[in-house]
Amino acid sequence: MDIRTSKLSSLGYETVDIQRLSENRAVEQSDFVVQEHPIALVYNGISHAVMMATPADIEVFAKGFSLSESILTSLKELYSLDIYETEFGIQVEMTISTRAFMALKQHRRMMVGRTGCGLCGIESLQQLHLDLPQITTALCEGWLAQIPQAIAQLNTRQKITQMTGGAHAAAWVEAGE
Secondary structure, three states: OEEEEOOOOOOOEEEEEEEEEEOOEEEEEEEEEEOOEEEEEEEOOEEEEEEEEOOOOHHHHHHHHHHHOOOOOOHHHEEEEEEEEOOOOEEEEEEEOHHHHHHHHHOOOOOOOOOOOOOOOOOOHHHHHOOOOOOOHHHHHHHHHHHHHHHHHHHHHOHHHHHHOOOOOOOOOOOOO
């Protein structure tokens, strides 16, 4: 897979000068504040979603989003990933397999309201009756076994959260770890 990145230098946080009030007096000091930027995910030239995210580990974010949203069934379907900083935000351009792209176009839906029951944002009532694949516990046993390890590693792997106390968290466990 080919991965190219433009001049992205963000650590995902910045240092700011603050005044902390303590016992009726202000103390000048520095603190860390998390950054978030709009990140556009583009597949084979078609924009799919814009998400607010910390501009660090964008490659991992794009891969994780693509897998968790079932755009890709495997990273073998991802042929290239290019990250560009634009005046409006960050754009991640991915070239994916024809199979994955056709499935994405066929089942594409808006991302609005995904935290609810899953119906908000569908484009038509016909999408309500999609033939969805049967999911069995046999398919996710490997992932389920990795959850305790991922949770245990969040604090050690999420340096921005340690520093700022406010970043979104995710864990990426490499196969074999």
